[in-house]
Amino acid sequence: MSKAKLLAFAGSTRQESYNRKLLAVAISAADQAGAKVTALDLADYPLPLFNEDLEKESKPGKLHELQQLFLEHDGFLIASPEYNSSISPLLKNTIDWVSRTFDDLPPCAAYKGKVAGLLAASPGGLGGLRGLVHLRSILQNIGVLVIPDQFALSRAFDAFDDEGQLKDEKQQSIVAAIGQSLVDITAKIHA
Numbered sequence: 001m002s003k004a005k006l007l008a009f010a011g012s013t014r015q016e017s018y019n020r021k022l023l024a025v026a027i028s029a030a031d032q033a034g035a036k037v038t039a040l041d042l043a044d045y046p047l048p049l050f051n052e053d054l055e056k057e058s059k060p061g062k063l064h065e066l067q068q069l070f071l072e073h074d075g076f077l078i079a080s081p082e083y084n085s086s087i088s089p090l091l092k093n094t095i096d097w098v099s100r101t102f103d104d105l106p107p108c109a110a111y112k113g114k115v116a117g118l119l120a121a122s123p124g125g126l127g128g129l130r131g132l133v134h135l136r137s138i139l140q141n142i143g144v145l146v147i148p149d150q151f152a153l154s155r156a157f158d159a160f161d162d163e164g165q166l167k168d169e170k171q172q173s174i175v176a177a178i179g180q181s182l183v184d185i186t187a188k189i190h191a
Helices: 018-032 052-057 063-072 089-098 129-141 169-189
Strands: 005-010 036-040 075-079 115-121 145-153
Touching: 005 018, 005 063, 005 169, 018 036, 018 075, 018 115, 018 145, 018 169, 063 089, 075 169, 089 129, 115 129, 115 169, 129 145, 145 169
Parallel strands: 005 036, 005 075, 075 115, 115 145
Antiparallel strands: none
């Protein structure tokens, strides 16, 4: 069975983002499960607010490079912050731009047939769970198979130790299990 190629990113570019910290834990778990993981920082791919008029002019910035990254990977590991009970504008804008037609490929080519594992972290009591509902719906509607297991980390401000690991061993093992499941399912689908 070939190694699953996963693209991992958080829907936040804030340096001390809880979702970026949670993503690092999940990347380690997916790597240990045998995946080839590419960590992506969306700050390296700034995009204007999606607008078809801009699209007609020319592709903004590094959009082509970003689309290629999505296209080259079998699946995604996404840590999504929750903004007002939904996903961050950064994450939605990235999904929208990457979904566009490019290099004579049809719309959503970078998503169709891919697999995703979802995580969220929040200082609130629900841990970003409401945003994951929206993210799951968006991804499924553009052709991504989202694995059933997901994890929402509540009280994220107190969840990590000084090394960036989750203090709670049960939570750490849940994230590891999601990484393992994502790797297993992705490898089977893309074998």
